[in-house]
Structure formats: structure tokens, C-alpha cells
Amino acid sequence: MIRDYFIHISTWLDPFFLWYFSFINIAYCILFIFGAIKVFGRKKELKNEDLNSILQSDSLPEISFLVPAYNESQDIITTIDNLLNLTYRYKQIIVINDGSTDNTFELLQNKYQLIQIPNHFKQVLPSKPVRGIYQSKLFQEIVVIDKENGEKYDALNAGLNICNNHYCITIDADTCIDDKDFEDLVIPMFTSPKTIAIGAGVRIRNGCTLDFNHISTNYFPNNYLTAMQAIEYLRTFLMRQGWNEIGGNWVISGAFAIFVTNVVVQSGGFAPTFANDLEIVIRLNRVMHETKTPYKIDYLSDPVAWTNGPQSLKALGNQRRLWQRGTLESIWFHKRIFCNPRYGSFGFFSYTFLILGEALEPLVELLAYTYIIVGLWLGVVSLSYVVLLLAIIWGFIFIFTLFCLLIEELSYQKYPSRRSLFLLIWYSLLENFGYRQLTVIWRLQGFFMFFKRFGSIRKDSKSINESIERLVKKGKIQW
Amino acid sequence: MTSFATNAFHSHKIILFLLSVELVILIVLLLLIVLERIINSLREKNDLAANKKILELIIEHVEEKKQFDPKGDWEKIKSQEQLLNQMELFDKRLSGNEWDSLKKNIARAFLLPYARKLVKNHEWTKRMLAARCFALSPLPEDQADMFSLIDDPVFLIRRTAASAAMKLDNKEAIIKIIHRLSQEFLYTRFFYRDILLHEKSMPILKWIEEIASTEKDETIHITCLDLLADESFDGDFPFLAADMKSENPKIRLAAIKVHESNPQTNSSQVLVNSLQDPEEEIRAHAALGLQNFATKENIKHLQAALSDQSWLVRSQAAKSLKIIGENGIEILKKQNPELDPSAYEAAQYALELNW
Numbered sequence: 001m002i003r004d005y006f007i008h009i010s011t012w013l014d015p016f017f018l019w020y021f022s023f024i025n026i027a028y029c030i031l032f033i034f035g036a037i038k039v040f041g042r043k044k045e046l047k048n049e050d051l052n053s054i055l056q057s058d059s060l061p062e063i064s065f066l067v068p069a070y071n072e073s074q075d076i077i078t079t080i081d082n083l084l085n086l087t088y089r090y091k092q093i094i095v096i097n098d099g100s101t102d103n104t105f106e107l108l109q110n111k112y113q114l115i116q117i118p119n120h121f122k123q124v125l126p127s128k129p130v131r132g133i134y135q136s137k138l139f140q141e142i143v144v145i146d147k148e149n150g151e152k153y154d155a156l157n158a159g160l161n162i163c164n165n166h167y168c169i170t171i172d173a174d175t176c177i178d179d180k181d182f183e184d185l186v187i188p189m190f191t192s193p194k195t196i197a198i199g200a201g202v203r204i205r206n207g208c209t210l211d212f213n214h215i216s217t218n219y220f221p222n223n224y225l226t227a228m229q230a231i232e233y234l235r236t237f238l239m240r241q242g243w244n245e246i247g248g249n250w251v252i253s254g255a256f257a258i259f260v261t262n263v264v265v266q267s268g269g270f271a272p273t274f275a276n277d278l279e280i281v282i283r284l285n286r287v288m289h290e291t292k293t294p295y296k297i298d299y300l301s302d303p304v305a306w307t308n309g310p311q312s313l314k315a316l317g318n319q320r321r322l323w324q325r326g327t328l329e330s331i332w333f334h335k336r337i338f339c340n341p342r343y344g345s346f347g348f349f350s351y352t353f354l355i356l357g358e359a360l361e362p363l364v365e366l367l368a369y370t371y372i373i374v375g376l377w378l379g380v381v382s383l384s385y386v387v388l389l390l391a392i393i394w395g396f397i398f399i400f401t402l403f404c405l406l407i408e409e410l411s412y413q414k415y416p417s418r419r420s421l422f423l424l425i426w427y428s429l430l431e432n433f434g435y436r437q438l439t440v441i442w443r444l445q446g447f448f449m450f451f452k453r454f455g456s457i458r459k460d461s462k463s464i465n466e467s468i469e470r471l472v473k474k475g476k477i478q479w
Numbered sequence: 480m481t482s483f484a485t486n487a488f489h490s491h492k493i494i495l496f497l498l499s500v501e502l503v504i505l506i507v508l509l510l511l512i513v514l515e516r517i518i519n520s521l522r523e524k525n526d527l528a529a530n531k532k533i534l535e536l537i538i539e540h541v542e543e544k545k546q547f548d549p550k551g552d553w554e555k556i557k558s559q560e561q562l563l564n565q566m567e568l569f570d571k572r573l574s575g576n577e578w579d580s581l582k583k584n585i586a587r588a589f590l591l592p593y594a595r596k597l598v599k600n601h602e603w604t605k606r607m608l609a610a611r612c613f614a615l616s617p618l619p620e621d622q623a624d625m626f627s628l629i630d631d632p633v634f635l636i637r638r639t640a641a642s643a644a645m646k647l648d649n650k651e652a653i654i655k656i657i658h659r660l661s662q663e664f665l666y667t668r669f670f671y672r673d674i675l676l677h678e679k680s681m682p683i684l685k686w687i688e689e690i691a692s693t694e695k696d697e698t699i700h701i702t703c704l705d706l707l708a709d710e711s712f713d714g715d716f717p718f719l720a721a722d723m724k725s726e727n728p729k730i731r732l733a734a735i736k737v738h739e740s741n742p743q744t745n746s747s748q749v750l751v752n753s754l755q756d757p758e759e760e761i762r763a764h765a766a767l768g769l770q771n772f773a774t775k776e777n778i779k780h781l782q783a784a785l786s787d788q789s790w791l792v793r794s795q796a797a798k799s800l801k802i803i804g805e806n807g808i809e810i811l812k813k814q815n816p817e818l819d820p821s822a823y824e825a826a827q828y829a830l831e832l833n834w
Contacts, residue, residue, distance in 0.1 A: 045635065048635050058709075060669050118790065140832065187670075190667060191667045191670075193667070406508055406511055
């Protein structure tokens with residue numbers, strides 16, 4: 001009986017799995033081609049940027065770095081020193097101590113000799129109460145906001161409230177910037193009038209060293225987990241280059257993102273979700289389309305930021321669950337974009353792929369694994385079908401990773417040592433056995449977390465949509 | 480019994496084909512990665528050798544004051560781009576008559592003819608090469624080409640061409656650059672400002688002053704004011720009087736900045752009057768500018784500005800009082816938290832921070 005039923009559904013499921021994963025692979029191929037073109041185009045630009053004249057400039061604008069910090073006593077000083085020592089001179093570093101329970105604030109206070117300054121900033125965006133605003137006596141570009149604990153989005157909103165500069169850069173407290181690569185960003189950042197947000201490459205920092213504000217990867221990767229995350233980042237960021245060219249990106253990594261401050265503030269700031277980096281980019285795309293404001297969101301391939309990846313399976317699992325939950329939340333907030341021609345290629349391609357190819361992928365993959373196991377047990381699914389399916393799912397991902405490494409070799413060469421290159425190739429072969437399945441499980445747990453707090457998500461969704469409607473009534477966004 | 484669809488895929492040929500294709504791609508990719516490393520190291524070696532040759536030739540000519548002969552070893556240099564790269568590197572380090580004369584000769588013999596061919600090239604990297612050649616050692620006869628590159632759609636080319644046009648040292652070029660600057664997006668303008676102000680050349684500032692006094696277009700006029708505000712030089716700008724009466728706050732702000740950095744005979748009074756301007760940014764700049772006119776009367780005005788409704792103005796007034804020195808600091812210390820808490824707050828802020 002079960003067998004007959006299984007045979008019946010397999011007439012649908014067999015081709016479904018093959019077509020679904022082939023569709024994703026074809027999309028990846030297209031993204032890869034466009035991504036590679038973008039990377040090489042950017043390399044040409046870099047060859048022609050005269051950085052000496054930029055660094056000698058006396059008239060460049062000030063940029064604000066927003067660094068939300070919750071219990072970051074281990075990294076915060078390194079991160080702030082890294083920012084302070086950037087060759088780009090015109091900067092304001094806004095650290096938001098988000099009610100840390102460790103000694104993050106005390107460390108900042110002692111190291112930079114903070115003194116309290118009057119709080120005359122307008123609270124345009126709501127955030128948890130601010131206990132005090134401090135400025136460093138030693139480096140006046142450092143401003144510290146001490147506030148009650150909210151989430152990262154709340155800290156960022158508090159930072160936006162005091163940010164007066166045209167551009168702000170959100171950066172994680174455990175992320176470092178490679179000075180040379182940051183210099184390369186200055187021209188594209190300042191010379192694109194329609195650009196409201198810019199993303200750049202983020203890489204895994206574990207096992208790397210920061211020598212005079214320059215990242216050295218000679219001893220990278222230091223373990224299996226680091227390598228796995230590095231491979232994922234390489235693939236993801238190349239794909240984002242591709243999305244940049246064909247449909248617009250749905251995310252700019254929160255570890256390092258450049259925004260036009262005024263546009264983010266007008267759009268309502270960061271939303272209450274763990275994937276606030278993804279949500280803000282979807283919202284900006286939506287608001288700009290709805291208000292018919294010409295805009296551009298750019299993703300540069302330059303590997304500028306190096307972030308600490310989780311070092312234990314538990315921490316990594318937690319991160320992936322929250323990412324998945326956040327992705328689903330953001331999709332729910334902006335569900336009206338799905339397949340909606342009003343939002344141009346973003347609504348039609350990017351957002352559709354976000355749902356079908358990204359958010360739902362772990363569900364389909366789990367279903368495929370279950371189908372294979374049950375089918376083999378019942379003797380319904382043949383071994384050759386299994387090989388075919390795995391060749392499509394696993395074989396392709398290995399090829400895709402190697403392509404990414406090749407592009408890396410032909411462009412930025414951030415992993416110059418033979419050891420690093422060999423280990424990355426070796427680990428990308430191993431990725432399909434264990435690590436991939438683990439991420440599927442974590443992401444599925446993210447689904448459960450999403451449904452568990454669905455009530456409050458609906459409330460947040462309502463308020464976000466109402467605020468967007470109010471904004472749209474005001475007309476075009478000005479900046 | 481197996482399912483319908485599974486049967487359809489039973490063909491071992493398809494699976495074998497797919498796996499073989501994947502395997503071939505994998506091997507090719509691995510080979511490409513290895514090959515790329517080998518080619519890269521070979522290319523580096525070749526480039527090093529070619530660069531060494533150019534370097535030796537340049538040193539030979541500069542140090543030994545050898546006569547430049549375009550038909551000697553120079554002709555053997557195959558890549559104009561490599562020659563340009565090396566010339567640019569030397570140009571950052573060398574100066575003096577010998578170097579200038581060699582630079583001019585090399586540019587005339589090899590780089591400028593090459594640049595002229597590339598000005599209209601459809602590839603932007605080639606046009607960029609043309610702009611770089613012009614920027615190294617421009618000739619007046621290439622002015623039209625440079626001007627066309629200043630209007631190029633690619634910013635990097637526009638900027639480099641502007642830098643080349645600056646070296647022509649004529650008013651026409653300055654006008655062209657200022658017009659371009661005025662058309663650019665807000666932050667792109669900074670790069671042109673640097674080009675115009677980098678040399679701190681008096682004739683250039685005088686030309687800018689002339690353009691400011693005759694220009695009717697508000698955007699271009701503001702651009703000129705902005706440039707004049709960046710440098711201090713001996714000049715009397717009669718047009719500022721009309722600017723201060725303008726209804727456009729952007730013009731008033733730009734004009735007050737000129738008063739700040741280029742004191743005029745009436746600047747002190749203008750700054751004091753501007754403390755009453757409806758725009759807080761203008762009032763703040765007036766407070767900032769008054770630190771250069773530390774008369775007893777002006778200190779009183781700054782003291783009054785400590786009670787301004789805007790924090791920006793209060794903090795700038797406090798900052799100016801601190802910078803003025805003893806007299807100003809005394810006023811800051813005298814502030815009473817009970818009489819005027821906001822003035823006291825601004826005073827404390829200034830006293831605590833190390834300006």
C-alpha cells in the first residue's frame with residue numbers, strides 16, 4: 001500500500017527534484033558569468049584609480065562608521081584601533097554599546113578617555129533609551145553611545161540618530177577592514193550620484209593576521225569550520241556580483257555596508273529582525289520603486305572586510321538558524337514584492353529567487369534526502385537516479401566552488417600561499433559530506449523559530465508596511 | 480518495480496555522460512588554477528625585465544645627462560603602457576630641469592602620439608591611458624582633446640583629464656574645470672577641488688576670483704566661493720556684499736565661509752550680523768569665523784551666541800571662545816548652570832574637550 005502510494009507520488013517528485021536543482025544550478029551559472037564579468041570590470045577600474053591623490057586630499061567628506069557592540073570586550077579595541085588607523089582621515093567612529101553585560105564600555109572608557117557630551121540629537125528613529133553619549137578626549141572622531149539593550153537593529157538606529165554625515169558604514173564589532181582595500185572603495189563611493197547603498201566583499205578572518213591594518217592570510221584556514229565558511233562566503237559574494245548586474249541584490253552584508261544615511265533614516269531605519277541587513281536592502285528597493293525614485297544599490301567585489309566566523313558548531317548553528325529566521329521574516333514583511341512586475345527585475349527575478357532558490361531550498365533538499373532514503377528502502381528509487389540527483393546537487397556545487405577559486409586567483413589573490421589554496425580546494429570537496437547536511441538541519445530549525453514567533457512578526461510586518469505607505473505618500477525620496 | 484520517472488532516468492548513458500562532464504570540468508578547473516599561477520609568475524618576470532630596462536634608460540638619461548635620442552634604445556620599448564607606468568612613478572619622485580626635459584621629450588616622441596590615437600577609443604581603459612599621457616606632460620595643442628576627455632562619461636577619465644588641463648596653466652582650462660566641477664554630483668566635486676587647490680597657485684586663485692565676480696550662474700558662483708573659502712590669500716572680493724544679501728541660503732553660507740578664511744575689511748561686522756541669520760549653519764559658521772576677530776566687542780557677541788537656540792551654534796561659539804584663549808576661557812568658566820543651563824552645557828563641553 002505504502003509502496004504503491006510512493007510510486008504514485010514519485011512520478012511527480014522524481015522530475016521535480018531534478019528540475020528544481022537544475023533550475024538553481026542554471027541560475028547559479030548565469031549569476032556566476034555576470035559576477036565574473038563584474039569582478040574583472042572592477043579590476044580594470046582599480047588599475048586606473050590613482051589612490052595617492054585621494055589620500056593626499058584635503059577636501060574629502062567625513063564618513064561615519066556605526067559599530068554596534070554587545071558583549072564585544074574581546075574584539076572591540078582591535079576593531080576601533082583598526083578604524084582609527086585607516087589611511088582615510090575624515091571619519092567619525094560611532095560605537096553603540098548595546099547594554100553590554102561584560103566590560104565593553106569600561107574598556108572603551110579607559111582606553112579612549114571618554115567624557116560625556118550633551119545629547120542634543122533628534123531621536124528620529126525609535127530606539128531603547130540612551131544612557132549617555134560620550135566623546136573621546138584622545139581621538140575626537142570616536143563617539144560612544146551607551147544605551148539599554150535592544151537588538152543589533154536597535155543599536156544601529158540609535159547610531160543613525162546621531163549620525164550627521166552623508167555616508168554611514170555599518171560594521172560589526174568583530175570585523176576588521178583591510179586598509180588598502182578600503183582606499184579602493186573611496187572613488188566608487190563618492191562618484192555614483194544615484195547610489196544609495198554599497199556592499200563590498202566580506203571574508204572570514206579566523207586564522208588571518210592583521211599586520212599594520214593589512215590582512216595576511218598565510219596561515220589561513222586554521223580549521224575545517226573556517227574553511228567551510230570561507231568557501232561559502234566566496235560563492236555567496238560572487239553571486240551577489242551577479243545579482244548586482246541582473247536583478248539587484250536583496251542583501252548587503254551587515255558586517256560591512258555603506259549607506260546614504262538620510263535614505264535609511266527616511267525609510268524608517270533598521271527593522272526588528274536578525275537579518276536586518278537583508279531586510280533594509282529589500283525595503284530600500286521597495287521604497288525606491290514605490291516612490292519612483294531613481295536609485296542604484298551597488299555591490300563591489302573588493303574584499304574589504306574580514307569578519308570572525310563562529311568557531312564552534314553550536315555557535316555556527318545558532319547563527320544559521322537566526323539567519324534563516326531573519327530571511328523568512330524579511331520575506332514576510334515584503335511579500336507583496338513577490339513576482340510583482342511593479343518592482344521591475346528585482347521583484348521578478350531577485351526576490352523570486354530569494355524565496356524559491358534560497359529560503360525554501362533547505363525544505364526541498366530535506367525532502368529530496370528523505371525521498372531517496374525511503375525510496376531506496378522500498379526499492380522504488382534506483383541507484384542511478386540517486387547518483388544523477390547527487391551529481392546535480394553536490395557535483396555542481398564543487399565545480400562552482402572551484403570556479404570561484406579560479407576567479408579569486410585571476411583577480412584579488414587574497415589566498416596567495418599554496419597551503420591556503422590547497423586546503424580550500426580540499427575542504428570544498430569535503431563540504432558535501434556532513435557540513436551541507438548540518439546547514440540544512442539548522443536552516444530547517446530556523447523555519448520552526450519563524451513560526452514560533454509568527455504573532456509578533458505579523459505585528460512588525462503591519463507597522464513596517466504602514467510606515468512605508470506613509471513614506472510613499474510623501475513622494476520621491478530626496479538625498 | 481520502480482517508478483515511471485525513475486525508469487525514465489535509468490539510462491546509464493545519461494548518468495555516465497553527466498559525471499564525465501563534471502569530472503572533465505573539475506580537472507580543467509584545477510589545471511587552470513595551476514596554469515594561472517605559472518603564467519602569472521612568468522608574466523611578472525617579463526614585466527620586471529621590461530620595467531628594469533625602462534628604469535635603466537631613465538636613470539642613464541637623468542643622472543648622466545645623456546642626450547635624448549628617440550631612435551636609440553627607446554625605440555625598443557614595446558609597451559607604451561609600461562613606459563607610461565614607469566614615467567608616472569618617476570614623476571612622483573623626480574623634479575628639476577633634467578627630468579622635465581626628458582619627460583617632455585619622451586611624451587612628445589612616444590606617449591602623446593599614442594594618446595591622440597586613443598582619445599576617441601570606444602574602450603574606456605584606452606581613453607584613460609590617453610588622459611594619463613596628457614596628464615604626464617600636456618601640450619597646448621592637445622587642449623581640445625583634453626577638454627573632450629573632461630566631458631567623458633567615465634569619472635576616472637574626467638578627473639585625470641582635468642588634472643592634465645590644469646597643467647596647461649591657462650584661464651580657459653580653469654573655466655572648463657570649474658564648469659565641470661559645478662555639473663558634478665556633490666561628492667565627486669571634491670576630487671576637482673583638490674586638483675584646483677593642490678598647487679595653491681596665486682594666478683589660479685585670482686582667475687577663480689575673476690570667474691566668481693562675473694559668473695551669473697548660481698551653481699558656478701557657489702563653486703567659486705567654495706574654492707575661495709578653502710585658501711587664505713590677499714584679496715578683496717566686492718561681490719561678497721551682494722552674496723550676503725542673497726535669498727539663497729547656500730550662497731550666504733558659501734560667502735560667510737569666504738569671510739572666515741579670507742578676512743575682508745568688513746568681515747568682522749558681517750560675521751556679527753550673520754549671528755542673527757535664520758539658518759543655523761550660517762550662524763554656526765559666523766561663530767566659528769569670529770575666533771579670527773577676537774575683539775572685546777566680538778567676544779561679547781560670542782558670549783551671547785552661547786545662548787543660541789541651536790546646539791550647533793552654541794557649541795561652535797564655545798569652541799571659538801576656547802580657541803581665542805584666556806579671555807574666552809574666562810567667559811566659559813563664568814557660565815552659571817542655574818542662570819543659563821544650555822550656555823553652561825556648551826561651555827563645559829568646550830572646556831573638557833582638547834580643541
